Amino acid sequence: PRPIVQASAPAKLLIIGQAPGFRVQMSGRPFDDPSGVRLRAWLGLSPAQFYNPELVAIAPTGFCYPGRDSRGADLPPRPECAPLWRRKLLSHLRQIRLTVLLGSYAMREDSRANPAAKERAQAKQSPVWGYVQPDKIALPHPSWRNNALLKREPWIEAELLPLLRVQIQSILASEDPGAV
Numbered sequence: 001p002r003p004i005v006q007a008s009a010p011a012k013l014l015i016i017g018q019a020p021g022f023r024v025q026m027s028g029r030p031f032d033d034p035s036g037v038r039l040r041a042w043l044g045l046s047p048a049q050f051y052n053p054e055l056v057a058i059a060p061t062g063f064c065y066p067g068r069d070s071r072g073a074d075l076p077p078r079p080e081c082a083p084l085w086r087r088k089l090l091s092h093l094r095q096i097r098l099t100v101l102l103g104s105y106a107m108r109e110d111s112r113a114n115p116a117a118k119e120r121a122q123a124k125q126s127p128v129w130g131y132v133q134p135d136k137i138a139l140p141h142p143s144w145r146n147n148a149l150l151k152r153e154p155w156i157e158a159e160l161l162p163l164l165r166v167q168i169q170s171i172l173a174s175e176d177p178g179a180v
Helices: 022-027 034-043 081-090 103-113 115-124 144-152 155-175
Strands: 013-016 056-058 098-102 130-133 136-139
Touching (some): 013 103, 034 155, 103 136, 136 155
Parallel strands (some): 013 056, 013 098
């Protein structure tokens, strides 16, 4: 395995995705694919900001590429990865001011660690996009596979993402005026 993680103790923003895809596994750089291009645009971050571990920590629920299924699609994150490593990693990230959960795997893992989030998700019977706590937001995964969802839910890009970008810029500016 080749874990794909970006983290540093002073990071202010934490992105929790699912598991690296094949291209990311080969490059060793998180979100080094079209999903990453979309994600950086969603967050309003330049590549220099996004890949700066002093600003942004990236920790998928599965740290390693899980392989492909019989149809060639990426497998889900390995179930033992997050319980084994997540708490250890997060214990070193004490400056995080906002956590971005990307997709259902990240939301599910967060609900395991956070009973209140689990109750909200069960009450809705479907993913809850938006702020699940003042310092935590759930977004669809930025993969092309979610284009239909984004068309059905245009408020995500029209309303939610602009608010998120303002919050992220505020967080980064308050810590380091030169970072934005």
